[in-house]
Amino acid sequence: MQIKAGDRFGVAGVTQRAERCANGEAMLRFGPAQGPTVLAAAALFEEGNRTRALLVEVLRRLAARGIGAALPDLPGQNDSLVPTADARLAEWRAAFAAVAAELPGPVHVVALRGGALLDAEARVASRWYLSPVSGAAQVREWRRVRALGGAADYAGNAIDEAMVAALAAAEPWVAGPLRVVRLDGDPRAADRHVPGAPLWRASEPRGDAALARVLADDIAAWIERCAT
Amino acid sequence: MDQVEDTVRAVLRDVLSLDAGRVAGFDADTELFGALPELDSMAVAGVLTELEDRLGIVIDDDEVDGEMLETFGALTRFAAGKALV
Numbered sequence: 001m002q003i004k005a006g007d008r009f010g011v012a013g014v015t016q017r018a019e020r021c022a023n024g025e026a027m028l029r030f031g032p033a034q035g036p037t038v039l040a041a042a043a044l045f046e047e048g049n050r051t052r053a054l055l056v057e058v059l060r061r062l063a064a065r066g067i068g069a070a071l072p073d074l075p076g077q078n079d080s081l082v083p084t085a086d087a088r089l090a091e092w093r094a095a096f097a098a099v100a101a102e103l104p105g106p107v108h109v110v111a112l113r114g115g116a117l118l119d120a121e122a123r124v125a126s127r128w129y130l131s132p133v134s135g136a137a138q139v140r141e142w143r144r145v146r147a148l149g150g151a152a153d154y155a156g157n158a159i160d161e162a163m164v165a166a167l168a169a170a171e172p173w174v175a176g177p178l179r180v181v182r183l184d185g186d187p188r189a190a191d192r193h194v195p196g197a198p199l200w201r202a203s204e205p206r207g208d209a210a211l212a213r214v215l216a217d218d219i220a221a222w223i224e225r226c227a228t
Numbered sequence: 229m230d231q232v233e234d235t236v237r238a239v240l241r242d243v244l245s246l247d248a249g250r251v252a253g254f255d256a257d258t259e260l261f262g263a264l265p266e267l268d269s270m271a272v273a274g275v276l277t278e279l280e281d282r283l284g285i286v287i288d289d290d291e292v293d294g295e296m297l298e299t300f301g302a303l304t305r306f307a308a309g310k311a312l313v
Contacts, residue, residue, distance in 0.1 A: 141273065149269040185238060186281060187281075198243075201274040202242060202243055202244075202245045202274075203268070
């Protein structure tokens with residue numbers, strides 16, 4: 001289905017609409033048009049496909065609580081018309097920062113996995129990360145997938161080596177108000193561990209409504225705390 | 229060892245999207261690679277990386293072969309050998 005700018009469609013009482021970023025990329029908007037606004041950074045490439053349903057479900061739940069949310073496509077990602085091979089980290093960071101500057105504030109970043117590598121230039125009130133991953137670890141995993149599959153690309157994504165190299169050197173941005181949530185079973189440090197399976201590694205991820213609810217509740221409480 | 233086995237079980241369940249009851253029935257002789265259609269090369273990468281994350285181990289890709297992935301017992305022994313050193 002081609003979603004055009006201005007299309008409006010309601011989901012269980014939640015206002016959801018398709019908008020355009022200044023660079024022409026599509027952006028899903030949820031809930032109220034006034035701040036605070038959650039600006040979402042999806043996980044990268046295949047992981048982003050596997051977790052998109054979860055992320056959208058979380059944003060819908062936030063919208064139902066009266067918190068607006070935005071999920072922009074970045075050039076070369078998701079439904080972007082820019083080829084995947086032309087995706088570059090510097091452009092993604094600039095595009096993400098530009099969206100952050102245009103949304104009704106205060107803007108709070110919600111990033112999944114490698115999405116935490118994209119907000120370095122965004123001026124935002126806080127950051128909330130689910131299972132953030134270093135660029136080096138992400139790239140190591142991609143190389144493993146490529147080696148085991150004997151493929152020329154990365155799980156079907158033709159990611160340019162310049163993008164791979166830039167990501168390999170990238171770390172999640174951790175300055176300013178930050179909350180990190182990880183899943184039970186992940187021994188790394190976090191502000192909270194929640195029950196759930198790593199959908200980004202699942203071959204055929206099922207939805208996880210319980211996880212979406214827990215995450216949305218956690219984000220809403222975090223944003224409220226940031227405001228006081 | 230039991231803890232490693234539980235972790236291997238949970239990783240297979242989560243990465244291969246297998247039914248929890250089915251995975252609970254896995255024993256040392258349960259065949260994996262070649263027997264589970266869910267376990268393709270991409271899923272193998274996911275299983276290995278998830279095992280690394282949860283057990284705090286590092287698996288060199290040179291160590292990955294059909295033998296360690298042949299059965300649940302073989303994969304558990306491999307993981308335990310890494311985790312318990």
